[in-house]
Amino acid sequence: MRIRRTLAALAVVATAAAxxxxxxxxxxxxxxxxxxxxxxxxxxxxxxxxxEAVVKDAVAEFEAAHAGVKVDVQWIPVExxxxxxxxxxxxxxxxxxxxxxxxxDVASYAQTGALADLTEDIRAWPEGxxxxxxxxxxxxxxxxxxxxxxxxxxxALYYRTDxxxxxxxxxxxxxxxxxxxxxxxxxxRPDLYGISVGGKYAxxxxxxxxxxxxxxxxxxxxxxxxxxxxxxxAAGVSAYASLISPGICPPEQCANxxxxxSVQAFAGGKAAMTIGGDFNRKAVxxxxxxxxxxxxxxxxxxxxxxxxxxxGGNLLGVFRATTHRSLATEFAELLAGAKYQARMxxxxxxxxxxxxxxxxxxxxxxxxxPFVATLKAGTKFVPSSPAWSRIDAQGVxxxxxxxxxxxxxxxxxxxxxxxxxxxxxxxx
Numbered sequence: 001m002r003i004r005r006t007l008a009a010l011a012v013v014a015t016a017a018a019x020x021x022x023x024x025x026x027x028x029x030x031x032x033x034x035x036x037x038x039x040x041x042x043x044x045x046x047x048x049x050x051x052e053a054v055v056k057d058a059v060a061e062f063e064a065a066h067a068g069v070k071v072d073v074q075w076i077p078v079e080x081x082x083x084x085x086x087x088x089x090x091x092x093x094x095x096x097x098x099x100x101x102x103x104x105d106v107a108s109y110a111q112t113g114a115l116a117d118l119t120e121d122i123r124a125w126p127e128g129x130x131x132x133x134x135x136x137x138x139x140x141x142x143x144x145x146x147x148x149x150x151x152x153x154x155x156a157l158y159y160r161t162d163x164x165x166x167x168x169x170x171x172x173x174x175x176x177x178x179x180x181x182x183x184x185x186x187x188x189r190p191d192l193y194g195i196s197v198g199g200k201y202a203x204x205x206x207x208x209x210x211x212x213x214x215x216x217x218x219x220x221x222x223x224x225x226x227x228x229x230x231x232x233x234a235a236g237v238s239a240y241a242s243l244i245s246p247g248i249c250p251p252e253q254c255a256n257x258x259x260x261x262s263v264q265a266f267a268g269g270k271a272a273m274t275i276g277g278d279f280n281r282k283a284v285x286x287x288x289x290x291x292x293x294x295x296x297x298x299x300x301x302x303x304x305x306x307x308x309x310x311x312g313g314n315l316l317g318v319f320r321a322t323t324h325r326s327l328a329t330e331f332a333e334l335l336a337g338a339k340y341q342a343r344m345x346x347x348x349x350x351x352x353x354x355x356x357x358x359x360x361x362x363x364x365x366x367x368x369x370p371f372v373a374t375l376k377a378g379t380k381f382v383p384s385s386p387a388w389s390r391i392d393a394q395g396v397x398x399x400x401x402x403x404x405x406x407x408x409x410x411x412x413x414x415x416x417x418x419x420x421x422x423x424x425x426x427x428x
Contacts, residue, residue: 030116031323035068038327041084041099043314044075050347057343058335069327076100089114092321097328100150103138103313108386110141116318119145121329127337130354134379139315141384147315148336151350154309154371154379155203155298158266158284159273162292163189171296173303175211175239178273182248185272194248196271197240198257199402200395203310204275209236210380211300211307216397217383217422224385226422228400228415237401237415244405255402266293277312278351278371295367297374311379313353351375387425396421 045051052075059071074096076084081101088095089112101109109115122128122136122145131149139147157178159171167188172178182194197204209216214233217224227233244254249271257265266274267287275298276284284293297306316332318325334340341352345361351371352358362372382388391397400418403409409417 030321030325032325033323034066034327036070036324038069038071038098038324038331039096040071040073040331041076041096042073043081043100044077045348048075051344054340054343054347055335058331058340062331062334066327066330071331085109088319092319095319095321097319097322097324098332099317099319100314101147101317103147103149103311103315104382104388104392106139106146106315107141107384108389109317110144110146111386114320115146116320116322116325116329117144117146118148118318118329118332121333122148125333127333127354130338130356132353132355132358132375132379134381135311135313135353135375138311138313138381147317148332149353150314150316150336151341151344152311152313152353152375153277153279154311154351154374155207155275155277156295156309156370156374157273157298158263158276158280158293158295160266160271160289160292161294163192163272171294172299174299174305175208175301175307178299179239179242179248182243182273186248189272193250193254193265193271195243195273195275196257196262196265197243197249197254197275198259198262199244199251199255199405200257200398201259201262201275202392202397203259203312204262205237205240205397205401206310206380206382207275207298207307208240209233211305212236212239217385217426219383224383224387224426226419226426228419228422229412234411234415238404238411241401241404241411244401251406255405278368279349281349281367295370297370297377306374306377308378308380309374311375311381313351385426387427390425391422394421394425396425 042055055073059073062071063069095114135149135152136145139145139149163185164170167185169181172181185192186194212232212235214230214236215227218227243249244251262274263276263280263283265271266276267284267289269288298309299305300307316336318328318332322328338354338357341354341357342360344350345352352361358372358375362368396418400414403414404411
């Protein structure tokens, strides 16, 4: 889930994943009535008005095209979504027909059996072919697709153009160069963090792991197992943890920092670089670095490469118990189609998931170019397992990073403990 409000997911737009309890019984048989009321749950926003205006237009268009149909939109607080969805999973009669939810919730939600498999619907949808493949993967669990990607959130490297000009620096071309650049900045400007990162910023950590060829976990024979102790993953974690050091971002200030706090430090003029999302633009523009920053893709380990970013975002799904199966799918496709993706970008700044719309908005807004370039280079996702919500809630990865950065444990010991905790969550 892309985290707009807290960035931690992740945001994370959004996002730690809520672990919903399993249904007490199977979802209702559903149906395909062509008239009646279509119930839709969408996430509320701190400033709902722009989003609501777009949705109202989509509702009016849909109702005009479907005689005898009324669309009832309910706005669900993100913080309370676990209880609302849990109730719908356990009581199909209370479930909506269409719902917005974060992509990090897919695996746990799908496990309840309450969501409709939209694999064939998306395949038959004319606009479905335009969905970014790596983003569509975030809507899948056990090979089935349970939602239409509505928007995505991607992180890249923000940097201070004035500081880089002052010190004669250029944007780093590799992750190793990023570390060297951050250290040089801190040495020349001790009033600044070379880069603001955090021990609790998992979505900044993951690209380092993936760029080094590592994985958080691997699925072998249908079972997930932690991969934190592999040489490649350990190298990625160590490279990220090395940024939380006295010569770059001191552990006393940075070991407990979240993604939100990392971006706030940059926006407030306390750091020369940070890893932030397209959705952090307003926060940065409202800060002390307005007109003094630029964004480039976070580099990989080789010059010219891009570190794979975490593909956060929200989906539109259909409940299996709906008595309006076709109408529910059609409304989700309308709202997630090119027309309303473009409208949602204009209203909320949400990065589209359809390639053509991405190109359209990037052409009109150069700020988006590095994020779209990162998308095109290939994104990755967390393990598609219901256990991930527990792993995320337990802070398994952040704890390991903090232990390494503060010297509480050696990298090998910290990652071994984290790997064991992860495997326990996956089922021992």
